[in-house]
Amino acid sequence: MTTTPQPAQIREVVATTPGMPATDGDGVKMTRIIGTPELNMLDPFLLLDAFESDQPQDYIGGFPSHPHRGFETVTYLLAGRMRHKDNAGNEGVIEPGGVQWMTAGKGIVHSEMPEQEDGLLMGFQLWVNLPAKAKMSDPAYQEFPPAQTPLERREDGTEIRVIAGTTGEGTTGVVQNGFVQPTYLDVSLPAGGHFSQAVDPGDNAFLFVIDGELEVGRQATYLGRRTLGILGEGGRIELRATSGASRFLLVSAQPLNEPVARGGPFVMNTKEEIIQAFDDYKHNRF
Numbered sequence: 001m002t003t004t005p006q007p008a009q010i011r012e013v014v015a016t017t018p019g020m021p022a023t024d025g026d027g028v029k030m031t032r033i034i035g036t037p038e039l040n041m042l043d044p045f046l047l048l049d050a051f052e053s054d055q056p057q058d059y060i061g062g063f064p065s066h067p068h069r070g071f072e073t074v075t076y077l078l079a080g081r082m083r084h085k086d087n088a089g090n091e092g093v094i095e096p097g098g099v100q101w102m103t104a105g106k107g108i109v110h111s112e113m114p115e116q117e118d119g120l121l122m123g124f125q126l127w128v129n130l131p132a133k134a135k136m137s138d139p140a141y142q143e144f145p146p147a148q149t150p151l152e153r154r155e156d157g158t159e160i161r162v163i164a165g166t167t168g169e170g171t172t173g174v175v176q177n178g179f180v181q182p183t184y185l186d187v188s189l190p191a192g193g194h195f196s197q198a199v200d201p202g203d204n205a206f207l208f209v210i211d212g213e214l215e216v217g218r219q220a221t222y223l224g225r226r227t228l229g230i231l232g233e234g235g236r237i238e239l240r241a242t243s244g245a246s247r248f249l250l251v252s253a254q255p256l257n258e259p260v261a262r263g264g265p266f267v268m269n270t271k272e273e274i275i276q277a278f279d280d281y282k283h284n285r286f
């Protein structure tokens with residue numbers, strides 16, 4: 001029997017994962033949270049990496065020149081700075097509270113390097129799939145410094161950095177995305193603080209606890225620090241911070257429900273398209 005999710009239904013945590021240690025780029029140490037054997041993807045989210053270190057040897061190598069095709073990369077920093085450059089002449093520095101939402105489309109070749117030689121580097125990279133019809137579109141950037149990403153401050157001390165989507169108090173994020181209508185919020189709650197957010201009943205959604213601990217849903221499922229919780233069906237998210245202040249990401253979007261073929265930095269619909277992507281890259285057709 002299948003049930004239709006009701007808008008009033010509160011979403012519950014249906015699975016959790018801490019991710020696993022991974023190394024990517026030129027020796028950058030990180031935690032891979034989505035894109036692992038445990039959680040291959042959460043349609044349309046293909047990958048979520050969290051990087052956090054104050055040891056330069058963990059990040060200084062950065063991500064030298066590499067291609068992407070067929071999806072979007074979302075880089076959001078909490079600490080430190082990253083410089084990106086691409087083969088079309090685009091260049092910029094991403095700062096804490098700022099975001100780069102890059103639509104790789106038919107292909108870009110870029111580098112993503114730490115803009116620092118010491119100190120803390122902390123942030124996330126999320127890969128968001130593109131629908132088949134947009135995989136070969138022209139590359140595009142939506143890049144905003146911290147001053148342009150809305151920060152909602154509520155009376156109880158809650159602060160919400162709104163990257164995409166709209167909060168219950170009406171703050172709308174800066175990123176536009178008509179493909180999967182994403183929500184991407186960075187929420188800081190005071191101890192015991194309560195948070196409620198409408199979410200499209202058709203979305204896939206997850207929480208990732210950056211700091212503190214949460215109790216989620218009517219069942220008050222415990223979600224600990226540095227843990228991702230996948231949310232089940234419903235039209236509303238309800239949660240509270242437990243004994244201390246808590247910070248978490250809330251990310252949701254419409255699933256594409258299309259076949260996914262992966263080949264390293266390329267994500268297409270068929271194996272043939274992946275082979276084509278490798279061939280195009282090899283022959284400088286990006």
Ligand code: CO
Pocket residue numbers: 063066068073110112
């Ligand atoms: Co990249």
